[in-house]
Amino acid sequence: MKTARNTAAKTEIQDLIVTSNVALSHSEIQKSLDGLCDRVTIYRVLERLLEEGTIHKIVNVDGVVKYAGCHSCSKKHSHNHIHFSCQKCKAVTCLEDVEPSYKLPKNYKVSEMNFTLSGLCPQCL
Amino acid sequence: MKTARNTAAKTEIQDLIVTSNVALSHSEIQKSLDGLCDRVTIYRVLERLLEEGTIHKIVNVDGVVKYAGCHSCSKKHSHNHIHFSCQKCKAVTCLEDVEPSYKLPKNYKVSEMNFTLSGLCPQCL
DNA sequence: ATTCTAATGCAACAATGTTGCAAAAGTAAT
DNA sequence: ATTACTTTTGCAACATTGTTGCATTAGAAT
Numbered sequence: 001m002k003t004a005r006n007t008a009a010k011t012e013i014q015d016l017i018v019t020s021n022v023a024l025s026h027s028e029i030q031k032s033l034d035g036l037c038d039r040v041t042i043y044r045v046l047e048r049l050l051e052e053g054t055i056h057k058i059v060n061v062d063g064v065v066k067y068a069g070c071h072s073c074s075k076k077h078s079h080n081h082i083h084f085s086c087q088k089c090k091a092v093t094c095l096e097d098v099e100p101s102y103k104l105p106k107n108y109k110v111s112e113m114n115f116t117l118s119g120l121c122p123q124c125l
Numbered sequence: 126m127k128t129a130r131n132t133a134a135k136t137e138i139q140d141l142i143v144t145s146n147v148a149l150s151h152s153e154i155q156k157s158l159d160g161l162c163d164r165v166t167i168y169r170v171l172e173r174l175l176e177e178g179t180i181h182k183i184v185n186v187d188g189v190v191k192y193a194g195c196h197s198c199s200k201k202h203s204h205n206h207i208h209f210s211c212q213k214c215k216a217v218t219c220l221e222d223v224e225p226s227y228k229l230p231k232n233y234k235v236s237e238m239n240f241t242l243s244g245l246c247p248q249c250l
Numbered sequence: 251a252t253t254c255t256a257a258t259g260c261a262a263c264a265a266t267g268t269t270g271c272a273a274a275a276g277t278a279a280t
Numbered sequence: 281a282t283t284a285c286t287t288t289t290g291c292a293a294c295a296t297t298g299t300t301g302c303a304t305t306a307g308a309a310t
Contacts, residue, residue, distance in 0.1 A: 005256055005307045026297075038259050043298065045257090061239045063184045065297090082227060087236070100227035100240070102207060105220065107247035111212070114186045115225070115240045122232035130276045130287055151266075163290050168267065170288090190266090 004048070009037040013045045017055050023066035023083070023092040058092060060085050061118050066092050080113055086121035093121070129173070134162040138170045142180050148191035148208070148217040183217060185210050186243050191217050205238055211246035218246070 016032055017024055024032075029042055037045075046067060049055045056079050058066045070079075071094075082098040085091075100115055141157055142149055149157075154167055162170075171192060174180045181204050183191045195204075196219075207223040210216075225240055 002256075003308075007257060007307070009258080039297095040260080040299085041258055048257095059184060059186060059188045061184060061237065063188055063190055065188055082229075084233060095230065098227055098229060100225045102223055102225035102240075104207075104223060104242070105247075107250055108209060108242070109245040109250055110242045111244040112186065113240075113242050115227075115238075117229070117233070117235045117238050119236040120234040122230075125232055125234055127287080128277075132276070132288065134289080164266095165268085165291080166289055173288095 004052070009033075009041050010045050010048065012036060013042065014049055014054060017049070017067050018069035020069070021093065023058050023060075023068035023094070025064055025066050029067075058083050058094075058116070059114065060092055061116050068092075068094055071096060081115075083116040084121060085116050085118040086124055087118055088120055088124040091121060091123075092116075129177070134158075134166050135170050135173065137161060138167065139174055139179060142174070142192050143194035145194070146218065148183050148193035148219070150189055150191050154192075183208050183219075183241070184239065185217055186241050193217075193219055196221060206240075208241040209246060210241055210243040211249055212243055213245055213249040216246060216248075217241075 012033060013029060016029060026042060026046070029046075030039060033042070046055070049067075050057060053070060055067050056070050058068060060066055060083075062085075080099055082095045082100060084093050084095055086093075104110070137158060138154060141154060151167060151171070154171075155164060158167070171180070174192075175182060178195060180192050181195055183193060185191055185208075187210075205224055207220045207225060209218050209220055211218075229235070
C-alpha cells in the first residue's frame with residue numbers, strides 16, 4: 001500500500017500555506033521557495049495536500065487558483081464559507097464564519113459551493 | 126472619437142452567446158464559429174462585448190472562463206445572481222432570480238460578487 | 251545496510267491568453 | 281462610386297499555467 005513521505009518540499013510548502021493568513025497561488029509559492037524544488041514538484045505537492053485535506057483550493061474571481069490551509073474544517077471537511085478578494089492588495093482570505101443563504105429553484109442538487117466577494121478589505125479601506 | 130463597427134465576427138459571436146441558454150467558453154465559441162475568424166479575434170471581440178455590457182464573464186469553479194448574455198441586467202447592470210455549474214453536463218447557467226444573503230464582518234466594502242454552485246442540474250438529476 | 255517505491259527533476263508538451271504590426275474592411279464624407 | 285480615416289483582423293511570436301513520461305533520487309521500514 002501507498003505510504004506518504006515527508007520531504008523537504010512538502011514540509012516547506014505545507015508550512016507556507018498553513019501559516020499564511022491569505023491564500024497563495026502557485027507562482028507566489030514558487031517565489032517564496034526560491035528554487036527549493038521544481039515547478040512541477042510544487043504542483044504535485046499541492047495535489048497531495050489537497051487529497052490529504054490539509055489545504056483547500058480557491059478559484060479567485062480573476063480565475064487565478066489559490067490555496068489556503070484548512071482550519072475550521074478539521075472535523076467535518078466542508079468549505080461552505082465565503083472568500084474575500086481584495087481588489088487593492090490582492091489578498092484572498094477565508095471568512096470562515098460567514099455562511100451565505102439562498103433559495104434555489106426546484107430540482108437542483110448542490111454538492112459544492114464557491115462564493116467569492118471582491119472589494120476592499122479592512123486593511124485597504 | 127472611437128466608433129464601434131459591426132463585423133461578421135462580432136455579430137456572430139454576440140448572437141451565439143446571447144442566444145445560448147448556457148454560458149460559453151472561448152473554446153466552445155471557437156468550435157461553433159468553425160474557422161470564421163482567428164482565435165485572437167474571438168478574444169478581442171469578447172473584450173469589446175464585455176465593455177459594451179452585452180455579455181458578462183463568469184469564472185467557473187474549475188477556473189474555466191465562460192461568457193453569458195446579459196438579460197435581466199439591461200437597466201441596472203448588476204450581476205449579483207448565482208451561477209449553477211452542472212458536474213454532469215458541464216452546463217453553466219445563470220439563475221438570474223436567485224440573490225444570496227450573507228452577513229460580513231465589519232469594514233469590508235463589497236463591489237462585486239461571484240457565486241457559483243455546482244452539483245446536478247434539473248436535466249441531469 | 252538493504253530494499254522498496256514514493257517523490258523529484260527534467261524535458262517536452264498542451265491549453266489559454268497577450269502583444270505588435272501590417273493588411274483588410276467598416277463607415278462617413280465627397 | 282470613390283476616397284479617406286481608423287477600427288478590426290490575421291498572423292507570428294511570446295508568456296503563463298498546468299500536465300505527462302521517464303530516469304534518478306531519496307524517505308522509510310526491515
